[in-house]
Amino acid sequence: MSKRPAPKAPPSYLVAEKRRQRTVWTSIVTLAVLLIAGIVGYATYATQRADDITYPKATAPGDNTGFALGAGPVKVDVYTDFMCPGCKNFKDASWPALETMIRENKITVVYHPVAILDHSSQGSKFSTRAAAISACAADSGKFNxxxxxxxAQQPAQGTAGLTNEQMIDMGRGVGLGDDFVKCAEDKKYGNWVREITNTMSERGFRLTPTVTVNGKQLETPSPEKITEAVTAATK
Structure with missing residues (x-):
């Protein structure tokens, strides 16, 4: 009986090609698994991040990053840091004009107390602490x-700033009560401050004070420029 000839081995280039294809498909499957894992991981992180944030009850309608004063048709957003000297200068110079336009029902001012100067308070994170306590004041109806x-009692930039106890005493001085004190002592809104500070950066703003009128940033946020922008927005 004659023997069948042994099957010929496939050419080496075919073996190499099959090996290459297996490697490619293995890589694709691995990348797909990693991508899915990454998406799931990010979704879990984002959910946990959102769950970790307690939002103040007093935030503006439709904007949980700030507190509204007034109810006029033109929106004026003010991003401010309690350790920023320019923010104090802006407040002192511009508040009379803003207050007048609020009273005349022309504008809604939304204050965003952010923390971009934590690095300037000797490690005490004064900007975050102050903004968080201001949110407690807002919840009790006395943000302004x-x-x-x-x-009025702004500490110098580069110092440790005010203590929480000093800021709580200031709150008591403007008529805030036990709910405010407990909120401040519990450090309730620290994560919220970090979130809105990140949101400010995501919106493309880097400095304080930043002022926008109906979403348009003013290069020079003076009382005159704000009044001009509000007037233009109402025409």
Missing amino acids: EFNAAMY
Whole structure:
């Protein structure tokens, strides 16, 4: 009986090609698995991040990054840091004009108390602490009064800033009570401040004070420029 000839081995180039294809498909599958894992991981992180944030009850309608004063048709956003000297200068110079336009029902001012100067308070994170406590004041209906008191006693940039106890005493001084004190002592809104500071950066703003009128940033946020922009927005 004759023997069948042994099958010929496939050419080496075919073996190499099959090996290459297996490597490619293995890589594709691995990348797909990593991509899915990354998406799931990010979604979990984002959910946990959102769950870690307690939002103040007093935030502006449709904008949980700030507190509204007034109810006029033109929106004026003010991004401010309690350790920023320019923010105090802006507040002192511009508040009379803003207050007048609020009273005349021309504007809604939304204050965003952010923390971009934590590095300038000797490690005490004064900007974050102050902004968080201002949110407690907002929840008790006295953001504007607390804001004014804070800038009236603004610490110098580069110092440790005020202690929480000093800021709580300032809150008591403008009529805030036990709910405010407990909120401040519990450090309730620290994560919220970090979130809105990140949001400010995502919106393309880097400095304080930053002022926008109906979303348009003013290069020079003076009372005159704000009034001009508001007037133009109402035409």
